[in-house]
């Protein structure tokens with residue numbers, strides 16, 4: 478991806494001008510209000526033994542830095558989950574220019590906040606490997622139990638009954654859609670609180686490449702699902718994975734975060750815990766997935782690229798090799814922002830042209846509900862339709878969704 482013609486990154490300062498668009502105000506509000514609230518929620522739920530003065534004071538200072546546009550600092554910890562070795566060279570590009578939380582790219586500082594939080598937790602020796610989002614992840618799973626029985630179990634029956642090639646395509650299509658709308662359940666949008674999920678329908682799609690997505694999955698030999706949130710979303714994703722394993726001959730690898738970030742994002746240790754939670758509630762699904770793991774047809778891989786601040790066109794060599802023969806499903810808004818480099822693309826930029834310019838793998842599918850002012854692949858007509866129904870928040874409320882697909 479050539480640097481010279483790229484649009485500007487989204488920044489918190491975009492939201493400061495008097496005529497700022499609502500989505501730019503949202504960016505500013507995320508840094509100055511919603512992210513500090515996420516940290517309030519972390520402190521409120523932190524086990525008492527980890528609430529030492531250095532931890533609490535460190536998190537309070539971090540909140541103040543975000544609100545006041547303080548300059549960014551290098552990460553100091555040497556731990557793998559903070560990842561200062563790969564982060565600091567990237568941060569230095571912005572620190573050298575004296576940039577702060579509001580002037581550096583939003584994508585960089587949002588990811589950086591989670592690393593700083595993990596670093597603050599290291600001020601308590603017992604909390605160095607603690608997942609500060611564990612309590613809300615489990616709360617989200619409990620809240621998803623009703624949907625599991627009411628909508629995911631029946632969807633699995635649709636998959637089980639898909640015998641003809643037409644029915645197979647319909648079943649893949651249905652599980653793709655369910656996985657997309659599962660992305661509405663997002664704890665960073667609700668500032669760390671478990672909120673009710675609205676659901677969503679086909680007419681809330683502003684981009685719809687489901688036909689290509691189904692074709693890609695039908696002929697894939699290797700599928701990578703880059704997971705996003707815990708709770709209902711990961712349950713929907715596991716139903717999609719199960720349908721791929723049952724309806725196609727592909728193997729599946731779940732790519733997860735190497736550290737807890739964005740409140741509810743799935744990490745390596747979460748996967749067996751989710752399967753264990755599923756066991757008594759939907760045993761057929763839990764057992765089939767465990768069997769696929771035992772057979773080597775379902776794997777899990779964590780990578781630090783997914784908790785860094787780089788864009789997908791800067792993919793490290795080992796992931797490029799993983800992606801080369803695979804159809805990659807990118808789940809959620811943050812993975813989509815990473816794909817787009819979190820830049821101010823014109824919303825009608827052609828997705829296929831964009832993907833072709835740097836994506837070297839076999840195929841790419843994005844399943845994203847819209848929770849930030851970064852987007853492409855939306856026709857003028859669809860923009861107008863969504864904007865006239867929801868003028869202030871069509872881009873940011875998660876009401877609308879995109880299924881985007883590219884086949885090399």
Ligand SMILES: O=P(O)(O)OC[C@H]1O[C@](O)(CO)[C@@H](O)[C@@H]1O
Nearest residue numbers: 663665666809810811812848849
């Ligand atoms: O969980 P998702 O879909 O990746 O969404 C995370 C999104 O939530 C937000 O934190 C909401 O502001 C965005 O910054 C981010 O893109």
